[in-house]
Amino acid sequence: MQLAIDYSVPVIAFTLLMAVGMDLTTADFDRVRRQPAVVLTGVFGPVVLLPLFAGSLAAAFPAHPDVAAGLLLIAACPVGGISNVFSYLAGASPALSVTLTGLSCLFAALTVPLVSIILETLLDRPLGLSAPPGVLFKQLVVMLAIPAAIGFWVRNRLPAVAIRCKSTVQRASFVGVGLLLAVIIANDVHGFLGGLRAAVPMAVAFIAGAFAIGWMTSRLVTRDARDRFTLAVEFGTRNVGVALAIAVTVLGRVEFARFGATYFLTEIPLMLGAVMGFRAWVQRARSGS
Numbered sequence: 001m002q003l004a005i006d007y008s009v010p011v012i013a014f015t016l017l018m019a020v021g022m023d024l025t026t027a028d029f030d031r032v033r034r035q036p037a038v039v040l041t042g043v044f045g046p047v048v049l050l051p052l053f054a055g056s057l058a059a060a061f062p063a064h065p066d067v068a069a070g071l072l073l074i075a076a077c078p079v080g081g082i083s084n085v086f087s088y089l090a091g092a093s094p095a096l097s098v099t100l101t102g103l104s105c106l107f108a109a110l111t112v113p114l115v116s117i118i119l120e121t122l123l124d125r126p127l128g129l130s131a132p133p134g135v136l137f138k139q140l141v142v143m144l145a146i147p148a149a150i151g152f153w154v155r156n157r158l159p160a161v162a163i164r165c166k167s168t169v170q171r172a173s174f175v176g177v178g179l180l181l182a183v184i185i186a187n188d189v190h191g192f193l194g195g196l197r198a199a200v201p202m203a204v205a206f207i208a209g210a211f212a213i214g215w216m217t218s219r220l221v222t223r224d225a226r227d228r229f230t231l232a233v234e235f236g237t238r239n240v241g242v243a244l245a246i247a248v249t250v251l252g253r254v255e256f257a258r259f260g261a262t263y264f265l266t267e268i269p270l271m272l273g274a275v276m277g278f279r280a281w282v283q284r285a286r287s288g289s
Contacts, residue, residue: 014147017081019169020088020098021151022162028095035096037221042100042234045217047111050075050210050235057205067199070259071206073247074238076115078104081144082268083237090275091282093230098148100234105140108242109133135245143241199262207263207270211236229278233271240264 032039054075058068079101087097104111155162214235218228243260 017147
């Protein structure tokens with residue numbers, strides 16, 4: 001089973017990001033370049049707001065110390081690459097999502113220790129967070145830039161093929177996300193079920209709250225509903241891979257990593273629900289116009 005996990009999860013994630021790239025054009029990135037306020041909000045807004053929100057959740061609701069520590073760790077991490085898939089599936093702004101995810105990972109070597117200092121000051125206890133450079137490189141280049149670039153090349157060099165396959169690729173992406181969720185749960189069913197009562201309520205509260213914070217913050221910088229949804233997803237989707245690496249290799253605390261796994265399993269169905277809700281809302285708006 002572990003061998004299947006080691007190979008299937010990266011392959012599914014790589015394929016999903018290729019699908020995102022097939023929906024991107026140079027015009028999409030030109031539009032992003034003309035929105036510096038949106039980009040700055042998407043990159044640095046979570047760095048400022050999410051650790052404060054996570055700290056308030058940990059203080060307001062009783063939770064096991066490991067769950068609280070895992071929550072703070074998740075809040076300190078950059079955007080997760082799967083946010084690009086959610087934006088793509090929603091028909092929102094995948095180019096903006098790819099840009100924000102890439103910049104978030106690029107700056108993580110600075111922002112994660114900065115967030116650690118802020119949290120240490122607020123909580124009056126040491127955290128010592130830092131992002132491993134090797135993990136950041138893998139997340140930024142191998143699992144984001146390369147697959148998205150391949151899809152982007154197909155979209156711009158073979159546009160007829162990309163357009164003809166778009167519906168099939170999108171349906172396959174929905175299936176891929178479901179498979180990703182199923183494979184991860186199957187790897188440790190007992191551990192997943194055992195952590196539900198302690199970790200899931202906190203994960204749900206953080207994801208829903210972060211999404212709402214992103215949506216409200218986005219209203220200050222853009223009127224485009226697609227960009228607002230994308231920013232909300234970027235706020236609500238944290239990079240679990242970086243969180244797990246920090247927990248295990250930097251802090252040496254495997255128990256902190258368990259919340260990251262539960263967070264990811266909670267994040268997928270919640271974000272898919274948001275995707276379906278946004279698509280339905282857009283469809284109703286078009287039908288009424």
